[in-house]
Amino acid sequence: MLRLFKLGTKLNIGTQLNLGTKLNLLLVFIFFLVVSVSGLLLSIILNRNAEQIVTDKAFLLIETMSSVRHYTSTQVNPELAPRLETEDEFLPQTVPAYSAREVFERLRTRKEYQDFFYKEATLNPTNLRDKADEFETQIVETFRTQPTLKEKTGFRSLPGGDIFYIARPLAVSQESCLRCHSAPELAPPSQITTYGDKNGYGWKLNEIVGAQMISVPASTVFEAARQLQFSVIGILSVFLLLTIFLINLFLKKTVTNPLKKMSQVAQRVSTGDLSGEFKHLADDEIGILAASLNRMKVSLEIAMNMLNSESQQ
Template identity: 55%
Template sequence: MPKLANLQLGQKFTLLLLLVFLGGIIASSIALSSVLNRNAQAQLTTNALMLMETMNSVRDYTTNQVSPELTHRLETEFLPETVPAYSAREVFETFRGNPIYADFFYKEATLNPTNLRDKADGFEAQLVENFRQQGTAQETSGFRQTPAGDLYYIARPIKITKASCLECHSTPAAAPASMIERYGASNGFGWQLDEIIGAQMISVPAEKVLKSARQSLVLILGIFILAFSVATLLVNLWLKRYVVRPLNRMAQAAEAASMGDPSAEFVVNSKDEVGKLAEAFNRMQMSLQMAMQRLERYREGRRNSGDFSGK
């Protein structure tokens, strides 16, 4: 690699721009990637929270509207439609029936559920354990990998806060016979008041949103690189025309003047620093010519006076 001092002015300027560009592209890509990822996560969070609150509304409607209307039947038979968790899950499964939303998931993941479809998997069980250990945590979120692709989830602890919940989940003997007949007596019992028994989870597909963020990053960086390339080309053309070429002409004129060419002249085409430098060279050349003329007249006078020493 040639030494910096051996590079031409245009090459030095291009190298400087390249270094500035590389630093700028690295810093801007990191900052832009962070901003786009935050925006993508904010969009995912908004979608997930909207669905979560919708499911909570279904739960509230089931508790306040559906269950009271079916109280007389609950005395003789178990109706899962009166269970808020069951209603919310069924409504969401209907929602997922639309192919557009097939990759959205809702689950009240429970360590010891009555309905085994609510059984927490390994990942969900760890979230429940985290809620139990933290005690006061109200919500957690993040990304998880599944066969359906990357999902963004929001999870909230499910805590037994009402003694009425234990009517069906304390012991098999206390539970309605119709519930035992439907789900069996092996699961969903032994719950305790104020115990965190599961996690309410909503999961939304993240791949499309994250892919869109990555595409935006590539597009913006591509525009930035293109703009820099054009700017570098224009700067080099300008530098060559208004700086390098005038300096080369001045160098040639200075070379000619040093060889004694009295017609050598530094052309002044501008009023900038390069033009001022050319004017200074012209004044220096005129001063040199005047000095040479005075010296020649002095020598001529000495010769005419008979002094041929040449001193």
């Protein structure tokens, strides 16, 4: 019984609503549906686009650093390598990792790149600034356990925000590398003088000793995507509300107001007042209904006159 009462109450409320109110409720429902679905789809599209932007930047930078490493290895190192035996201090310019890092640090002096990072994270580096942290060590170990894995990407959360990283394995691919990293007694004297004989030794040919890593800030890009999403949703909402207003105005002028006037004419006719007439110039459904109402009024007026004539006889 309670369910039937509630259902009856809902139906009663629904039947009591006028046409304009029902239309507004429908338009409000459509408004929230369109905004919700559009917001969801826009969020997915913009997030994918932001991720693609971040990825493209990272790939461009890591390819650039790989080119710097190759240039140093093939052109700079052969020219400076003989001086390692005679110089009092080690010449880091002969090391591809050093060249790539210095070039990138120069790039970071520009404001738009100050939150980008490049590192050749190494488990046992000669220069301790290349020492892998805990997160980077896990990546290097992943490359060591999966030799066929050529690249690893993902997001990393830091206090300053999320960053997107690309990591590639660094392996000892040339015999010449072992000259400085196999054993301290085989290393150039200048290297021992500068870095000591404790770090960066014991490497083996084809061994993965580190990971080349580029870190690109992602928070700013995703924040810009969210701001764009809010802006688009705001503009869409304004246009939808304007559309709802115009639809209401149009329907009020062409549908609800004419129906109200016809209802008033019909009510006067039902009480015997046949003087009223509804005029609607448009040849649409409302016009057809108005013409039918006027014909009915004329027919009723004729019928009433005939009844009056018969009663007088």
